[in-house]
Amino acid sequence: MNTNFYSPTAEVSTPTDNITTFFIGSARSIFLVIFGLLPILCLPFFLTSFEYTKVFFAVIACMLAVMFIALAALRSGTFKLTAYYVLGALWLVGAVATLSSLFSGDVYDSFIGDTFSVYSSLFILLIALVVTVSTILSENKIFVARLYLLLTISAVLVAVFQLLLVFFSFPFLSLGIFSQTTESLLGGWNDLALFYGLILILTIVALAQLSLNIRGRVIVGVLVSLSLIMLAIVNLLMVWMVVAGVSLLALMYALSAERINTAPQLSPGRKKTLSKFSLSIVLVIFIVSAVFIVGGSSVGNVVNRATGIEFVAVKPSFIATVDILKSTYATDPILGFGANRFADAWRIHKDPSINETIFWATNFSSGSGYIMTQFVNLGILGSAAWILFFILFVGSGVRALFRVTNQDKIWYFLASSSFIAAIYFWILFLIYNPGATLLLLTALFTGIALAAFGKLCPEKVRDFSVHTNNRANILLVGFVMVTIVGSVSLMYYSARHYTAVYQFINAIANSEVVPLEETERKIMAAYSLVPSDTFAQQLVQYQIAKMSALFDVAEPTTEQQQLFEDSAVNGIALLQQSLSRSDQDPLNFRLLGDVFSILAATQVADASQRAEEAYAQAKTLDPLNPLFPLLNAQLALIEDDTAEARRLIGESLSLKSNFTDALLLQVQIDISENNVTEAIASVRSIISIEPNNPARYYQLGILLITDEQLELAKVALERAVGINPDYANALYYLALTNNELGDTETALAQLERVLELNPGNESVMTLIEQVRAGNAPRANLGEGTLLPETSTVSENQSETVTTAEDLETPLIVPVGGATEAGNASNETSE
Numbered sequence: 001m002n003t004n005f006y007s008p009t010a011e012v013s014t015p016t017d018n019i020t021t022f023f024i025g026s027a028r029s030i031f032l033v034i035f036g037l038l039p040i041l042c043l044p045f046f047l048t049s050f051e052y053t054k055v056f057f058a059v060i061a062c063m064l065a066v067m068f069i070a071l072a073a074l075r076s077g078t079f080k081l082t083a084y085y086v087l088g089a090l091w092l093v094g095a096v097a098t099l100s101s102l103f104s105g106d107v108y109d110s111f112i113g114d115t116f117s118v119y120s121s122l123f124i125l126l127i128a129l130v131v132t133v134s135t136i137l138s139e140n141k142i143f144v145a146r147l148y149l150l151l152t153i154s155a156v157l158v159a160v161f162q163l164l165l166v167f168f169s170f171p172f173l174s175l176g177i178f179s180q181t182t183e184s185l186l187g188g189w190n191d192l193a194l195f196y197g198l199i200l201i202l203t204i205v206a207l208a209q210l211s212l213n214i215r216g217r218v219i220v221g222v223l224v225s226l227s228l229i230m231l232a233i234v235n236l237l238m239v240w241m242v243v244a245g246v247s248l249l250a251l252m253y254a255l256s257a258e259r260i261n262t263a264p265q266l267s268p269g270r271k272k273t274l275s276k277f278s279l280s281i282v283l284v285i286f287i288v289s290a291v292f293i294v295g296g297s298s299v300g301n302v303v304n305r306a307t308g309i310e311f312v313a314v315k316p317s318f319i320a321t322v323d324i325l326k327s328t329y330a331t332d333p334i335l336g337f338g339a340n341r342f343a344d345a346w347r348i349h350k351d352p353s354i355n356e357t358i359f360w361a362t363n364f365s366s367g368s369g370y371i372m373t374q375f376v377n378l379g380i381l382g383s384a385a386w387i388l389f390f391i392l393f394v395g396s397g398v399r400a401l402f403r404v405t406n407q408d409k410i411w412y413f414l415a416s417s418s419f420i421a422a423i424y425f426w427i428l429f430l431i432y433n434p435g436a437t438l439l440l441l442t443a444l445f446t447g448i449a450l451a452a453f454g455k456l457c458p459e460k461v462r463d464f465s466v467h468t469n470n471r472a473n474i475l476l477v478g479f480v481m482v483t484i485v486g487s488v489s490l491m492y493y494s495a496r497h498y499t500a501v502y503q504f505i506n507a508i509a510n511s512e513v514v515p516l517e518e519t520e521r522k523i524m525a526a527y528s529l530v531p532s533d534t535f536a537q538q539l540v541q542y543q544i545a546k547m548s549a550l551f552d553v554a555e556p557t558t559e560q561q562q563l564f565e566d567s568a569v570n571g572i573a574l575l576q577q578s579l580s581r582s583d584q585d586p587l588n589f590r591l592l593g594d595v596f597s598i599l600a601a602t603q604v605a606d607a608s609q610r611a612e613e614a615y616a617q618a619k620t621l622d623p624l625n626p627l628f629p630l631l632n633a634q635l636a637l638i639e640d641d642t643a644e645a646r647r648l649i650g651e652s653l654s655l656k657s658n659f660t661d662a663l664l665l666q667v668q669i670d671i672s673e674n675n676v677t678e679a680i681a682s683v684r685s686i687i688s689i690e691p692n693n694p695a696r697y698y699q700l701g702i703l704l705i706t707d708e709q710l711e712l713a714k715v716a717l718e719r720a721v722g723i724n725p726d727y728a729n730a731l732y733y734l735a736l737t738n739n740e741l742g743d744t745e746t747a748l749a750q751l752e753r754v755l756e757l758n759p760g761n762e763s764v765m766t767l768i769e770q771v772r773a774g775n776a777p778r779a780n781l782g783e784g785t786l787l788p789e790t791s792t793v794s795e796n797q798s799e800t801v802t803t804a805e806d807l808e809t810p811l812i813v814p815v816g817g818a819t820e821a822g823n824a825s826n827e828t829s830e
Helices: 020-035 050-078 084-102 107-111 121-137 142-167 189-209 214-234 237-260 276-307 316-332 341-347 350-355 370-402 409-428 436-457 470-511 516-529 531-549 558-581 586-601 606-622 627-638 642-655 660-674 676-689 694-706 710-723 726-739 744-757 762-773 820-829
Strands: 007-009 077-081 315-316 464-465 793-795 801-802 811-815
Touching: 020 050, 020 121, 020 142, 020 436, 020 811, 050 077, 050 121, 050 436, 077 121, 077 189, 084 107, 084 121, 084 710, 107 121, 121 436, 142 189, 142 214, 142 409, 142 436, 142 516, 189 214, 189 237, 189 436, 214 237, 214 276, 237 276, 237 409, 237 464, 276 409, 315 316, 315 801, 316 341, 316 660, 370 409, 370 694, 409 436, 409 642, 470 516, 470 531, 470 586, 516 531, 531 558, 531 586, 531 744, 558 586, 586 606, 606 627, 606 642, 627 660, 642 660, 660 694, 676 694, 694 710, 710 726, 726 744, 726 762, 744 762
Parallel strands: none
Antiparallel strands: 007 464, 077 464, 315 811, 793 801
């Protein structure tokens, strides 16, 4: 019996059987539509993450394509594959990621996350699947050409849409899914720059290799114009540098090509020189890129003023990410912290100095770049697998492009363009964190490149056949059955997960206009589909809100008492379910502590001890968070242990010296013990040591207000605001003080600023109306409101962290703009 199941083939033949042709054609059609239109694919007016929508459709397209490919292989009895060693290395990454999820302690979040996170092991497996499927399907030249055409159309449509969104604020342009201008159809705002940088590079490659007719020149002109405009609006420095470098190389080659090309051409895709049109286009690209590189922030500011866009995305610096990497490898070297668990590693291993900045409560889900984040998540095994994949992919590309045996100019263009596209993305992902769309496009170009390599070097293609081996034929039948069942199961689970996410987001979005019971019912329906911690935590927060409201009722009815007890029981039950699945999320323990803390206030036996234990567990998972000692301090006050409360407040302030919540609780204790005079003297002593700490001036101002020294309180609070103009709590009490001193106009201006920092805050809006009506409350601690300390940091659906504030630390750096180069040099010098 012949046991050789594969052999080299000189050329991969196209299927001639009608049924096989139908299966492969169906797979190509589905893959073509979904991935060709991926940049513009969304469900308008459908309340859910549109990035997750793209991922969902990509999963469905891949599963259907896999089913059709498997059926075609079963029908024909043959299967052809190229660069299987590269594919094997990428699947090895997926296997390591899966192992890391299984041993992470939080399997659900690590394996998929709430919205199919790009760092999850399932998404890494999806990348491997997209590369594999596109490698198999892209052995047809027409298919790849149509895919390029659809991607070109998508690029034009995305640019037109984003420009309309930037310059025209028509409500319908939001499609019901965009809450701000700096969101894009690609996901993140900076993803637009990476995408249109790629378009420019591919245009240069096309100009260097293809002869264009009039229609082609028009398309190139439109593409280049739109791409340069989009790059100018986003203004990502590294992309400008890459585009400038590629265009400069193209210019240098074009101007010296006649002298260099005295010998026969080494590759079929290389023109002897660029046409005047091509040379002009490349020259324009280089000049515009150079202007933005040299002009730096000056040119960028001109564009920002014209568009009205102020967008600063931030991320941990390379140095900060390396520190997290070292700490992770010291404790979990083999498999890392687990796929999609960088945020957990950040909580435990971040530099303590970050607590003194506005990012103290920001749990970054990624590091300085996508690949670096994967190195932290997947450990030494995952890092080695990624490096192996990159080495094999680059090596196979270099061999294919410089050792061509098939002199086909079109295939050479497809191979070189897709290879350059994939390399461009993979390299930039070392320093950027892309969204799902760019990662899927990267996988697509990687697969096209591998298929094209096989066309340029047909001897590298392997032909697997079962025609002469019955055992192999039986194995193929079993494999196809497993593939079909697995594909259908995964599509079902994906649909179930997507439906749950949709129901949850829809419930939250409508929570202000529907009864709380209806919102809870919808979230519970989502939770029944997918037992996500996020769903459970939201439900528990509603239970805590109801318990807090009922606790304040002086004489509750029997029904209210029963509702209080039911809320406590439901909250504890939900948290116990979450903890039974995973005990790695500190928020679960914090919420559990909050429930028992309210019960402790009602004198429930052992509730205080249970709350303290829950907060201790939360602190173990988030040891640098100053909130947990403060929560325990509040528990100590319930037990009338003032000394312990002061100790715990001190512990909280040792973690974050400007923690307003802790300072305020300290003030309350001082007031309750009639130690205001001594407290004022103590704070002034601390200010002499920390003269630039606005929180201490804020603390002094509150104490002086309590002591009815309003003029001195005003001076202290003005000093706090002078150091930090966006200190919302200091502004709030300063406004109250000014209003009581009779300066209503200044108080209103300060409250308007507070409202800008905390948009939609009902307490602030109510106070503004009271000040205008002349019946505002007095400036005292009881009438004030504590505003969130993280109001200047936001996070959009692409997990991009943004802020309009000074970064205050070299460990957090901006993404993009002219400041990028400065930060890079700062990192190097540290």
